[in-house]
Amino acid sequence: MVAEHVERADDPKAALAAIRVVGADAFAPYLLADAVFHPQDAAAVTQSFALFPPPVTTPDPPPAGAAEPWLVAWRDWAMATLLARLTDAEPGGALAPRPTGAPVLTEADQPQGGGDTDGQDPGADAPDDSGRTDTDWQRWSVRMGQLSPLALPGLEGPVHTAARAAPLALARGATRAVLRRDFPTAARITRWLALLAAEGTRVPLDPVPLLEHLRLHGGGPRLALDVAIARRLLALETA
Amino acid sequence: MLAQHTPLLVAPTDTTALGTAMVEPEAVLSDAPTYAPEAAGFLLLLALVSPKEPKEPKGK
Numbered sequence: 001m002v003a004e005h006v007e008r009a010d011d012p013k014a015a016l017a018a019i020r021v022v023g024a025d026a027f028a029p030y031l032l033a034d035a036v037f038h039p040q041d042a043a044a045v046t047q048s049f050a051l052f053p054p055p056v057t058t059p060d061p062p063p064a065g066a067a068e069p070w071l072v073a074w075r076d077w078a079m080a081t082l083l084a085r086l087t088d089a090e091p092g093g094a095l096a097p098r099p100t101g102a103p104v105l106t107e108a109d110q111p112q113g114g115g116d117t118d119g120q121d122p123g124a125d126a127p128d129d130s131g132r133t134d135t136d137w138q139r140w141s142v143r144m145g146q147l148s149p150l151a152l153p154g155l156e157g158p159v160h161t162a163a164r165a166a167p168l169a170l171a172r173g174a175t176r177a178v179l180r181r182d183f184p185t186a187a188r189i190t191r192w193l194a195l196l197a198a199e200g201t202r203v204p205l206d207p208v209p210l211l212e213h214l215r216l217h218g219g220g221p222r223l224a225l226d227v228a229i230a231r232r233l234l235a236l237e238t239a
Numbered sequence: 240m241l242a243q244h245t246p247l248l249v250a251p252t253d254t255t256a257l258g259t260a261m262v263e264p265e266a267v268l269s270d271a272p273t274y275a276p277e278a279a280g281f282l283l284l285l286a287l288v289s290p291k292e293p294k295e296p297k298g299k
Contacts (some may be wrong), residue, residue, distance in 0.1 A: 180270060
């Protein structure tokens with residue numbers, strides 16, 4: 001499936017980059033459905049890592065380091081880890097090192113001023129690297145959404161521990177994203193809720209009708225992929 | 240595989256663009272509906288001046 005995507009592309013470089021953008025979700029058909037993983041698929045992913053090599057050293061987690069390279073490092077780690085698992089590679093033979101840290105959340109159970117206010121530009125509250133603390137549930141949930149490719153079975157790490165520790169913050173984040181009509185972000189955060197629900201954790205927001213709402217709204221192929229994976233996690237789709 | 244036989248050159252801008260695409264930030268602007276009480280009168284006016292529902296023609 002992955003190799004076929006590269007083979008058919010007019011621009012192989014863009015196709016290989018797209019594999020990295022999709023990230024670990026490229027393995028979802030092999031983890032959650034009955035797709036067969038071929039060695040050519042592994043070769044395509046390996047070539048993507050060769051063409052766009054991840055940093056040798058892992059970036060520091062925020063606030064010590066910038067958020068963007070750290071997020072990319074986690075996503076690369078997820079993809080490399082699943083590739084190693086699917087190809088039965090030796091332990092430690094992953095193509096990307098494992099970063100440290102997880103999104104930090106403080107005051108998880110304290111609503112902070114009711115969240116965004118109408119008419120204000122939420123972009124002003126977006127995570128930044130200017131030294132401002134960005135550990136409230138609004139920014140934390142967005143950051144967890146940016147790490148949504150890690151919300152797959154077979155992956156485990158501090159990010160998953162952070163998600164399990166704060167289902168309420170995830171539910172708030174998903175609700176906030178829906179109210180902002182930022183449906184791709186809502187779908188990404190809902191994936192964590194779906195993973196927690198699939199693990200048997202009680203989540204304060206039922207992800208099933210939320211996923212249906214997001215599916216009906218649409219919002220591009222990435223949202224469709226996130227919703228499809230979440231529905232698979234919840235065993236809503238089996239065909 | 241096609242890509243294995245094609246020389247691929249990566250520019251620094253390609254790497255930067257890939258990193259940006261992988262981060263997937265939230266939407267900058269919120270599209271949340273805002274409360275607009277002054278719109279109530281306008282909506283009421285629209286409801287009053289809107290034409291009636293068309294009726295099924297008889298005799299068919």
